[in-house]
Amino acid sequence: MSDAVTADDPRYKELFDVRTEALQGGYILEDDMNQHFHRLRSEAPVQKGYLRELLDIPEHHKKFATPRAGYTALSFEACNTAFRDNETFSSRLYEDMPGVQAGFGGKTILQMVGPEHRRYRATLQPMFLKPKAFSWWRERWIDDIVRNLIQSLKDQERADLNLQFCARMPVHTVTRGVGLEGEDALAFRTALQTMMGQGGPTPEAAMQASKTIDDLLGATVRRRRETPGDDVISGLIATELEQEDGSRRPLTDQEIMSNCRLIILAGGGTTWRQLGITLWALLSRPQQLEALRADRGLMEAAIDEAARWNPTDPYFSRLVTCDTVLDGVEVPAGVVLDICLGAANRDPARWDNADDYDLLRPFQSHLGFSIGPHQCLGMNGAKAEMVVSLNAFLDEFPNLRLDPDAPAPQLVGALEGRGMTAVPVRLR
Ligand code: HEM
Numbered sequence: 001m002s003d004a005v006t007a008d009d010p011r012y013k014e015l016f017d018v019r020t021e022a023l024q025g026g027y028i029l030e031d032d033m034n035q036h037f038h039r040l041r042s043e044a045p046v047q048k049g050y051l052r053e054l055l056d057i058p059e060h061h062k063k064f065a066t067p068r069a070g071y072t073a074l075s076f077e078a079c080n081t082a083f084r085d086n087e088t089f090s091s092r093l094y095e096d097m098p099g100v101q102a103g104f105g106g107k108t109i110l111q112m113v114g115p116e117h118r119r120y121r122a123t124l125q126p127m128f129l130k131p132k133a134f135s136w137w138r139e140r141w142i143d144d145i146v147r148n149l150i151q152s153l154k155d156q157e158r159a160d161l162n163l164q165f166c167a168r169m170p171v172h173t174v175t176r177g178v179g180l181e182g183e184d185a186l187a188f189r190t191a192l193q194t195m196m197g198q199g200g201p202t203p204e205a206a207m208q209a210s211k212t213i214d215d216l217l218g219a220t221v222r223r224r225r226e227t228p229g230d231d232v233i234s235g236l237i238a239t240e241l242e243q244e245d246g247s248r249r250p251l252t253d254q255e256i257m258s259n260c261r262l263i264i265l266a267g268g269g270t271t272w273r274q275l276g277i278t279l280w281a282l283l284s285r286p287q288q289l290e291a292l293r294a295d296r297g298l299m300e301a302a303i304d305e306a307a308r309w310n311p312t313d314p315y316f317s318r319l320v321t322c323d324t325v326l327d328g329v330e331v332p333a334g335v336v337l338d339i340c341l342g343a344a345n346r347d348p349a350r351w352d353n354a355d356d357y358d359l360l361r362p363f364q365s366h367l368g369f370s371i372g373p374h375q376c377l378g379m380n381g382a383k384a385e386m387v388v389s390l391n392a393f394l395d396e397f398p399n400l401r402l403d404p405d406a407p408a409p410q411l412v413g414a415l416e417g418r419g420m421t422a423v424p425v426r427l428r
Pocket of ligand 1: 121312381382
């Protein structure tokens with residue numbers, strides 16, 4: 001395996017710093033946002049105004065090309081309904097986001113709805129089902145990457161797991177899983193972030209970044225068409241898309257490339273931040289960590305509970321396509337609905353002591369990975385990555401604990417992505 005995973009490369013710090021990431025979007029929220037979410041939800045389950053407006057955050061850049069009024073869903077009932085009913089609350093809104101258009105270089109499953117979404121998602125889904133995540137992904141990529149990273153930490157007394165582990169593991173897993181070389185992971189992520197930069201990149205920067213992405217992905221698709229491998233691109237080449245009339249055809253290079261861009265972007269940053277949050281939840285609650293040590297069968301519960309308690313992406317948006325009533329509130333056609341899943345995940349109507357991180361609580365579905373037709377495609381892969389990582393930490397470092405001499409870790413970020421400033425630990 002390449003040593004790109006463990007290399008001492010300054011780009012990790014540049015690309016995986018939650019404060020820098022937030023400030024690229026123009027603002028950072030240092031508060032625990034859950035207190036604000038509680039206040040808003042207790043006022044009304046659905047409110048007029050974008051989430052940003054309800055929180056008095058100035059508009060730093062135009063997120064959508066078309067000006068529209070905004071509403072925000074805050075209760076579990078409202079958010080759950082909005083995610084599941086993708087015809088009324090449409091993901092086509094992504095087509096109106098210039099950053100998304102530039103970043104993916106073509107239509108992806110993220111912005112499709114109804115039968116079109118089902119047909120395209122079906123080309124990817126088999127490679128992301130739970131058994132595949134915990135066997136194929138795990139054996140081909142995750143185990144190897146985790147082993148190498150743990151090895152690189154073994155001689156250290158202290159570490160920042162957020163930067164030294166959480167940042168590295170997912171970006172390499174997903175880049176290699178798609179079919180690129182490990183060495184390309186950071187170049188690819190740098191280019192994707194340039195394209196997606198809030199407010200948009202300069203035309204020259206966009207052109208250069210787009211070329212980097214297309215060169216890397218295009219070369220891999222061409223290579224795999226000649227010599228099939230065992231990765232996502234090879235899987236997409238081998239599969240056929242069901243068309244509207246029921247006939248089937250192979251995917252085009254463009255279709256493969258835009259969805260692979262989406263997968264690499266969606267799979268790198270999210271798992272980095274969510275694994276950091278999960279580690280922080282456990283390490284700052286030694287009794288919970290001990291419960292997990294004593295019963296590794298609780299591993300998925302620990303991960304799901306962290307995604308409920310503090311989901312890294314606290315909201316997503318949809319376009320409302322017809323007049324409707326959501327959790328008792330009238331919402332007109334043509335507005336944008338911000339679905340604040342962060343607020344939904346702590347709704348006291350659904351969870352007792354919702355603010356507590358408690359891996360022993362009875363499981364109820366949450367919205368940390370969304371729900372309905374667009375539920376995270378990579379959810380099982382992300383869980384497999386986190387299960388392998390947490391098990392490796394517990395196995396290798398029986399005295400793992402937060403470093404009492406380091407500054408206390410903080411959960412900060414923008415509304416679009418929140419994570420840990422650091423996870424400083426003593427390993428011995
Ligand atoms: C802990 C880590 C992750 C979290 C919290 C997360 C969260 C989410 C959420 C909330 C959505 C829904 C977006 C929407 O409804 O508009 C989503 C969609 C998606 N995620 Fe993830 N994700 C994670 C990891 C991953 C990974 C590892 C991959 C790929 C390997 C991935 C690929 C995708 C894709 C392709 C979609 C779009 C699905 C569709 O539109 O049908 N995600 N993710």
